[in-house]
Amino acid sequence: MKATLFYEHGGPEVLAYTDFPTPEPKAGEVLVRLRAAALNRMDVMVRNGWPGLKLELPHINGADGAGEIAALGDHVTEFKIGDRVTINANLGCGKCEFCSNAQDNMCREWHLLGETVRGTYAEYVSLPAHQLYKLPADFDLHAAAAASLVYLTAWHSMVRRGALNAGETVTIVGAGGGVNSASIQVAKYVGARIIVIGSNSQKLREAESLGADILIDRSRQEDWSKAVFTATGKRGADAVVDNVGTTFPLSLRALRKGGRLLTVGNSGGPRFEIDNRYIFAKHLSVIGSTMGTLADFKEVMDLVIAGKLKPVIDRTFSLKEAAAAQERLWRGENFGKITLDI
Numbered sequence: 001m002k003a004t005l006f007y008e009h010g011g012p013e014v015l016a017y018t019d020f021p022t023p024e025p026k027a028g029e030v031l032v033r034l035r036a037a038a039l040n041r042m043d044v045m046v047r048n049g050w051p052g053l054k055l056e057l058p059h060i061n062g063a064d065g066a067g068e069i070a071a072l073g074d075h076v077t078e079f080k081i082g083d084r085v086t087i088n089a090n091l092g093c094g095k096c097e098f099c100s101n102a103q104d105n106m107c108r109e110w111h112l113l114g115e116t117v118r119g120t121y122a123e124y125v126s127l128p129a130h131q132l133y134k135l136p137a138d139f140d141l142h143a144a145a146a147a148s149l150v151y152l153t154a155w156h157s158m159v160r161r162g163a164l165n166a167g168e169t170v171t172i173v174g175a176g177g178g179v180n181s182a183s184i185q186v187a188k189y190v191g192a193r194i195i196v197i198g199s200n201s202q203k204l205r206e207a208e209s210l211g212a213d214i215l216i217d218r219s220r221q222e223d224w225s226k227a228v229f230t231a232t233g234k235r236g237a238d239a240v241v242d243n244v245g246t247t248f249p250l251s252l253r254a255l256r257k258g259g260r261l262l263t264v265g266n267s268g269g270p271r272f273e274i275d276n277r278y279i280f281a282k283h284l285s286v287i288g289s290t291m292g293t294l295a296d297f298k299e300v301m302d303l304v305i306a307g308k309l310k311p312v313i314d315r316t317f318s319l320k321e322a323a324a325a326q327e328r329l330w331r332g333e334n335f336g337k338i339t340l341d342i
């Protein structure tokens with residue numbers, strides 16, 4: 001098969017479009033002929049590598065993908081060849097205490113497709129059948145690939161863990177990335193009032209088109225927590241979605257008493273100082289999570305298929321052009337998801 005892979009960590013130049021053996025589906029697995037993959041910032045972090053990351057090289061990036069079933073391993077009865085599917089990249093063992101208790105994203109042997117396991121920048125991938133969601137025959141495969149990881153992550157963080165409710169005010173830090181645009185839509189779906197902090201007027205206009213109610217341009221006011229206070233009648237936001245990390249000090253200030261800071265990532269960097277007094281004196285909760293459960297995945301994909309959550313696609317590149325696609329993502333030039341045509 002054709003794949004875009006890397007033999008050593010490094011910049012975009014390490015990505016090579018080349019031949020690689022097609023995987024064979026094991027018992028319980030399904031071989032998917034991918035037609036679309038979607039990028040995540042994690043892809044670039046894995047390509048760059050970090051201390052302690054051990055991969056079997058060459059490695060294939062990519063957590064998100066959609067396509068049709070090309071072959072079935074033994075004992076797979078719920079799918080047939082030709083079915084169109086999208087992938088849940090959250091890989092649990094299916095046996096540990098967490099997997100047995102419907103908390104498979106906390107699995108003791110947790111893996112993320114494309115992070116420690118070869119992923120979707122390829123013509124084929126083989127996965128356990130329960131990782132797949134069957135799509136209607138006419139559903140766009142790029143939209144399906146673009147939907148999976150970001151909606152799963154946003155849904156688990158905001159609805160399952162963060163208990164975001166109708167009528168609450170949520171502040172979302174950042175307007176451009178895939179998880180942030182998904183977060184705006186999830187907040188809109190549950191009926192929350194949405195404040196978006198963005199870095200420029202174009203991204204804020206795009207956030208508004210997805211349903212953001214109040215737009216704050218952080219290039220004009222560095223301490224945007226004051227603007228959140230003003231916008232909430234000096235009460236503060238019920239919840240803040242902060243996947244930047246380095247903005248935690250402002251997010252803690254922007255929350256009301258008893259508010260929740262929800263985080264699934266750290267695009268601005270993992271280490272920073274916070275003032276602990278905000279956490280205890282304001283009765284704040286900091287709620288972290290990664291990905292979501294199999295049940296969350298089915299729930300969000302049902303909403304995507306029903307048109308309640310609409311994936312935003314920024315631009316589509318060919319599989320050969322994966323390096324240029326990653327560069328666009330890493331520079332933050334995208335609004336919504338970047339996909340690869342395979």
Ligand SMILES: [Zn+2]
Pocket residue numbers: 092093094095096097098099100104106107108109110
């Ligand atoms: Zn497990």
